[in-house]
Amino acid sequence: MNELKRKTLKGFIWSSLEKFSTLLIQLIVTLIIARFLSPSDFGLIGMLSVFMAIGQIILDSGFGQALIRKKNVEEIDYSSVFYVNLIFGGILYIILYNCSGLIASFYHAPELNSISKVAFLIFPINAIGLIHYTLLNKLIDFKTLSKITILSSILSGGIAILIACYWHNVWALVIQNLSLYSFRTLFLWIYSKWKPKLIFSTSSIKAMFPFAMSLLFTGLISGVFNNIYALVIGKFYNAKELGLYSQADRFQKIPSTSLTEVIQRVTFPILSQIQDENERLKENYCKIIGVSVFIISPIMIFLLLTSNAIFEILLPPEWIVASDYFKYLCIVGALYPLSNINSNILKIKGKGRLILNLELFKKVVCIIVLIFTVRYNITILLCGVVFYSILDLLVMCYFCGKQIRMSLSAQFWDLLPIIASIIGAFSISYYVKSILVDFSSLEIILSLFLLYWGLYWMFSFIFNCKYLYYSIDVVNSIVGGKDI
Numbered sequence: 001m002n003e004l005k006r007k008t009l010k011g012f013i014w015s016s017l018e019k020f021s022t023l024l025i026q027l028i029v030t031l032i033i034a035r036f037l038s039p040s041d042f043g044l045i046g047m048l049s050v051f052m053a054i055g056q057i058i059l060d061s062g063f064g065q066a067l068i069r070k071k072n073v074e075e076i077d078y079s080s081v082f083y084v085n086l087i088f089g090g091i092l093y094i095i096l097y098n099c100s101g102l103i104a105s106f107y108h109a110p111e112l113n114s115i116s117k118v119a120f121l122i123f124p125i126n127a128i129g130l131i132h133y134t135l136l137n138k139l140i141d142f143k144t145l146s147k148i149t150i151l152s153s154i155l156s157g158g159i160a161i162l163i164a165c166y167w168h169n170v171w172a173l174v175i176q177n178l179s180l181y182s183f184r185t186l187f188l189w190i191y192s193k194w195k196p197k198l199i200f201s202t203s204s205i206k207a208m209f210p211f212a213m214s215l216l217f218t219g220l221i222s223g224v225f226n227n228i229y230a231l232v233i234g235k236f237y238n239a240k241e242l243g244l245y246s247q248a249d250r251f252q253k254i255p256s257t258s259l260t261e262v263i264q265r266v267t268f269p270i271l272s273q274i275q276d277e278n279e280r281l282k283e284n285y286c287k288i289i290g291v292s293v294f295i296i297s298p299i300m301i302f303l304l305l306t307s308n309a310i311f312e313i314l315l316p317p318e319w320i321v322a323s324d325y326f327k328y329l330c331i332v333g334a335l336y337p338l339s340n341i342n343s344n345i346l347k348i349k350g351k352g353r354l355i356l357n358l359e360l361f362k363k364v365v366c367i368i369v370l371i372f373t374v375r376y377n378i379t380i381l382l383c384g385v386v387f388y389s390i391l392d393l394l395v396m397c398y399f400c401g402k403q404i405r406m407s408l409s410a411q412f413w414d415l416l417p418i419i420a421s422i423i424g425a426f427s428i429s430y431y432v433k434s435i436l437v438d439f440s441s442l443e444i445i446l447s448l449f450l451l452y453w454g455l456y457w458m459f460s461f462i463f464n465c466k467y468l469y470y471s472i473d474v475v476n477s478i479v480g481g482k483d484i
Contacts, residue, residue: 018150019262023254026157029157036164036168036172039239039318043244044239046242046243047239050223050228052120053223064134065211067081070208073138076201080202100120118178122181131196132188144192148187148191151183152180155179156183159176160179218359225366232370233381245378248322256296256333256336257336260340289342291467294468294471298453302453305448328382339389345403346403369388417463420459428451432447432451
C-alpha cells in the first residue's frame with residue numbers, strides 16, 4: 001500500500017470514528033430529549049441556524065483552509081490567524097447580541113431575544129480553539145480530534161438530558177450546543193502542543209487573503225443558502241413545522257453530509273500534496289468519488305424506502321409528519337457526495353474565484369426556485385430543494401471535470417453501474433414493501449434491509465461495478481489493519 005493510500009485510510013478511519021461516534025451520541029441525546037421537548041422547541045433553535053452558520057463561516061474566514069493548503073507554514077502564520085480569529089469572534093458576538101431583538105421580531109418569537117444572547121456565545125468560545133483544530137487537521141491527526149470531539153459530545157449530551165428532564169424546555173438544546181463548544185475548545189488546548197505567541201504579521205495575512213476571502217464569500221453564500229429553507233419555514237410557516245423539518249434534515253445528514261464531510265476533510269490535505277500531478281490527481285479523485293457514491297447514495301435510498309417505519313420506532317407520534325419531509329431530503333442526500341466532493345478539486349487547484357462565481361450562479365437559481373415554491377406548502381418547497389440539488393450536481397461535475405479533463409458524460413458512464421444497481425434494488429424492494437402492510441415497523445425495516453442490500457450487491461456484481469471491488473479493498477485494508 002503506497003503512502004498516499006495509507007494516509008487516506010488512516011485519516012478516514014479516525015475521522016469516521018470521530019464523526020459517527022459523535023453523531024451516534026448526538027442522535028441518542030436528541031431522541032431522549034425529543035421525549036421531553038416539543039417540535040416547536042426544536043424549531044426555535046432551527047430559527048437561529050442561519051445566523052449560527054454565517055457566524056461560524058466568518059469566524060474561520062477561510063484562513064483555516066488557506067493554512068492547510070499552504071505548503072510551508074511558519075509559526076508567525078498560525079499566531080497571526082489566531083489573533084484574527086479572536087477579533088472576529090468578539091466582534092461577531094457583540095453584533096449578534098445587539099441584533100437579538102431584531103431576530104426575535106423577524107420570527108415573531110419573543111423568546112428568541114434571550115435564547116440568542118446565550119446561544120451566540122459559541123463564537124468567542126470557538127475562536128479560541130480554531131487554530132488548534134486547523135493544525136491537527138493539517139497534520140492529519142484525526143485520532144486526537146476524535147478523542148476530543150467524542151468526549152465533548154458525551155459531556156454536553158449528558159448535561160442536555162439532565163436539563164430536558166428537569167426543565168422540559170428549549171434551554172436544554174441551547175446549553176447542549178454551548179457546552180459542546182466549550183468542552184471542545186478546552187480539550188483542544190489540553191491535547192494540542194501548539195500555543196500562540198505574541199507575534200503578528202500583516203504580510204502573512206495579506207499573502208493568504210485572496211484565497212481566504214474567496215472561500216469566505218463562497219462559504220457565506222453556501223451558509224446562507226444551506227440554511228435558507230430553515231429561515232423561510234420559520235418565517236412563513238411556524239416553529240412547529242420548522243421543528244419537524246429540522247429533525248428530518250438532521251436525520252438525513254447523519255449518513256450523507258457527515259460521511260461526505262469526513263471524506264472531504266481527509267482527502268483535501270492529502271490530494272493537495274499531489275495538486276501538480278494531474279493524472280495521479282484524476283485517478284485518485286475518481287476512486288474517491290466512486291467509492292463515496294457507491295456507499296452513501298444507496299444508504300440514502302434505503303432510508304427513503306423505510307422512512308415511515310424509522311420515525312414510528314424512534315420518535316413519539318407527534319413527530320411522524322417529519323417522515324414525509326425526510327423522503328425528499330433523502331434524495332438530496334443521495335446526490336450530496338458527488339456534488340460536494342467535487343468542490344475539493346476546485347479548492348486544490350486554487351480556483352477560489354471560480355468557486356465563488358459558481359456559488360453565485362447556483363444561489364440565484366435557488367432564490368428563483370424558492371420564490372416559486374414557498375407560496376404553496378412545504379411539500380412543494382421540498383420538491384424545489386430536490387430540483388436545486390440536481391442542478392448543483394450538474395454544475396459542480398461539469399466545472400470540476402474541466403479541471404481534470406473528464407467530461408460530464410464520462411463521469412456519468414463511470415458511475416452508471418452504481419446508478420443502475422440502486423434503481424434495480426429500490427424498484428423491487430418498493431414493490432415488496434407494498435405487500436408488507438400487516439408487518440410491524442421493525443419487521444418491515446429488517447425485511448427490506450435484507451432484500452434491498454442483497455439486491456444492491458447482486459446488481460453491482462452483475463453490472464461488474466468496479467467500485468464494488470474498490471470498496472471491498474478499502475474494507476479489507478481497514479479490518480485487516482494493513483499498513484494502517
